[in-house]
Amino acid sequence: MVRYRRNFVPGGTFFFTVTLDDRESSALVDHVDTLRNAFRVTRAERSFTVDAIVILPDHLHVIMTLPDHDSDFSGRWRRIKSLFTHGLATSGVPVTRNHRGDFALWQRRFWEHTIRDDTDFERCADYIHYNPVKHGLVAAPADWPYSSLHRYVRAGVLPSDWGGAGEINGNFGERGN
Template identity: 85%
Template structure:
């Protein structure tokens, strides 16, 4: 078995795919306020910046930038997942448990890619913003409410009709790509 080694870069910028265990679930969009709260709590405890994000029913993609002296993105993801799971459980939402009695909401691991330069950032951000169209959730990227595309459009970085047609290609850690 190949041991996967993560690229821990202090102050690095990373593209992540984080997925629910149940790929048929819609819990992330059904409980988006709890997810946003989990991100806020984690950012208050362990700062990071979000440069692009999309929240889909069963997974999310994020470009995260860490502080200059910090490389612990794994700890941040552990905290985000835990905070969301506990908020969801406290709300009374049913969450399955595994054979050890632990909540079985998230896949144990996540996919990570180190952003290497501006072109790599743009490619990953485009992929994030186009993902709802790719999955057939909307006809145009601007129609998806849980995306950082909206601030990009408000800032004039991308036009409102961006991602309405065409396809963004690449493999970014999703099954079936």
């Protein structure tokens, strides 16, 4: 078995892909307010910055920057996943359990990539913002409501028609497509 090693960089910026166990689920967009609350609570408890994000039905992509002298992104993801799962369960949404009795909503791992420089950041942010088009959910990135693209447009970083006539290549922790 390959030993996977994460790159823990205090104050680092990282690209993540986090996926539900059921790839046919739409729980993330069906319960986006619960997910947003999980991020909000976790950020209040242990600071981090969301530089870019897209929430899709069964997975999400995030560029996250940690505070100086802190490299614990795993703890933050554990907390976000836990808060979302418990938020669903306590609101009456059925959440299955595995053979050990643990909630089985999320895939156990997540994919992570350390952002190396501005070019790498831009490449990853472009991938995030174009992802709803890649998955056939919308015709243009601006049509997807659960994306930081709208924040980038409001800030003047990207034009409102960004990504309408091109393709962003790459496969960042996703299967297929």
